């Protein structure tokens with residue numbers, strides 16, 4: 001997947017196609033994240049979530065990881081380098097420090113991976129989470145035929161514009177549970193097409 005081409009246009013294409021639905025999901029749990037001190041923000045694209053996280057939590061320091069250099073530049077323009085380390089890297093292969101983070105954030109990122117990749121990725125990232133760490137997730141769901149068609153159209157759009165190989169959504173919930181996370185709270189959008197979730201790392 002290469003998001004360089006669509007990076008500067010990403011926000012307005014999203015606004016045109018989805019209104020503020022995705023932005024509301026990304027921001028939903030921010031008021032609950034004010035105690036976080038070390039955050040790992042994966043696949044945050046143009047950095048809109050990262051900027052809000054830093055604004056609402058003046059004590060947090062974050063590691064931002066994204067495959068796209070254009071996305072990374074946009075994120076750095078928004079949030080600067082004072083409290084953020086930026087890594088242009090593949091989250092599937094990047095080495096993460098063990099038990100480092102008390103917050104992990106993945107918004108509309110799991111949908112880039114097939115089931116086996118997602119299992120490996122979540123397993124590796126779980127090892128980087130401190131006991132009691134929280135994981136905030138936003139993702140698409142397919143509770144209806146209309147949602148299924150909408151998600152299929154989105155995959156087609158990303159395949160054409162970014163070369164995304166994955167073509168179907170994997171349910172991340174059982175995978176997060178397998179790796180020791182418990183769902184604390186979930187907030188679906190109206191119609192259930194997207195959901196924000198807050199997970200906590202318990203003991204296996």
Ligand SMILES: C[S@@+](CC[C@H](N)C(=O)[O-])C[C@H]1O[C@@H](n2cnc3c(N)ncnc32)[C@H](O)[C@@H]1O
Pocket residue numbers: 001002003026042043044045046065066067068071089090091092106107108109112
């Ligand atoms: C669908 S976009 C979502 C962007 C943003 N999180 C949002 O809420 O809109 C997926 C993002 O993940 C990045 N990405 C995809 N695969 C990646 C990987 N293996 N490692 C790191 N970043 C990746 C892409 O470059 C892109 O910025």
